[in-house]
Amino acid sequence: MSTHAAIAANASRAVPGYLVSAIAMTPAAGLPALQPRSAADPLAALGHAKVYDRDMTVFSEGDAAGSVFRVQSGMVRLHKMLPDGRRQIIGFLHAGDMMGLAFAAQYLYTAEAVTATTIQRIPRLELDVLLDAQPALARKLLSATTSELMAAQDQMVLLGRKTAAEKVASFLLRLCDRKGGDRTIDLPMGRSDIADHLGLTTETVSRTFTKLKSARLIRILVGGKLELLDHDALADLAGGF
Amino acid sequence: MSTHAAIAANASRAVPGYLVSAIAMTPAAGLPALQPRSAADPLAALGHAKVYDRDMTVFSEGDAAGSVFRVQSGMVRLHKMLPDGRRQIIGFLHAGDMMGLAFAAQYLYTAEAVTATTIQRIPRLELDVLLDAQPALARKLLSATTSELMAAQDQMVLLGRKTAAEKVASFLLRLCDRKGGDRTIDLPMGRSDIADHLGLTTETVSRTFTKLKSARLIRILVGGKLELLDHDALADLAGGF
DNA sequence: CGCACAGTTGACAATAGTCAAACGATGTGG
């Protein structure tokens, strides 16, 4: 039983230390978490990568959890399902994001490829050894996961208290932030994925997009791309977060 | 800059190791997190306790975050607010739960006493020192925070995909689990707190309680207590989680 | 070129929200 522990607890720095997340690193506002393939990527040598086609399952809720995963390219969605099939998408993962970090006996959600995706599978024991050797890496992971937690709380506000238009506007702005403020964002996921992430139906998402188009706040481009024409107006609409 | 790190990473145990939560430990299904005042409570000696009256603020979203807190008795609510005043309650904390663990520069939500509450305030530097000395404590904190993260994801499913009746039933069952399955649970918070936690209005919460009473699934007792008359039927209604 | 499927639009329904009034418990002052 080799247990390596690392809690970054630092009261004086602006960028946090932290006890950190278990679940996964979700698109976090601003913070790019771990760079996909930074020159000095300590995780790069671990495990091995595999390509998943569109809609393939990486792991399912309840599977025995023996590995953690890192998205190298493409996009992944994480979801939970109610017994009758209603689905809630917990988050979308981009290149650099990790998942399956819960270290629970089973995975807590299902992970599927949204687009063709390359995913690095890292057996926990390997990560274990590396974390032991590199405390700095541990802090990076912790930091990224903290961001994910903040995102989870913002998502609770969104789901519990925002209108359809506010939800969609918030969602688009998050993707925009994630891209570093670029006005053009990728929307590789379908309307039903967006709906299940925002607690709406595909029809409502579609109607909301139409309204935003009519109001000249967004423009839909070919190839699943979208342009934010009026960032400020969208931010107004989103109403915080 | 003293940074002490501890990531419990253990692939072989059923009870998790984990990179863990930043935000706070919320009522976690089943797992009692840290016992309030266990005989060998390593945190007991840190910081000092203070009593907060009903509705007093412990800290506010955006305040500089210099301490972590632990609820010793009573109940605390954590919330975020939209600019126009709409409120989302992130969670309710019971004795033993910790909050403010984000280790971010600012607190990410506001904490208020639901009832008269005793809260232990622990300066981060003190916790830091203790964590350095007792890795096992770190693992406990991490474990508790993982539970909170799972709870956060269940809450997303609840907020995004459940009906009013399902939300209320799930909420009551959670409180029941939290009490170890006792049929009688405490509801010290008001209807508007419940509403803001479940993404409903006070009126809808009230009407739902009335329906559950009529259906003989619950009984409301004096002193903010409630009895679950038919746990199974409620679980059916809650529809998972 | 046409089939298949995702997305859009429309008509209608239903769940939950809003506004308002009444009720009930709690606590204070006469």
Place this chain on the structure above:
DNA sequence: CCACATCGTTTGACTATTGTCAACTGTGCG
């Protein structure tokens, strides 16, 4: 000890946002 004031809760009537069901459109792929 009772009357009254207050606040939270409950109930009612009505509204509105979002969901449902269904048809249609457009796009991409074989």
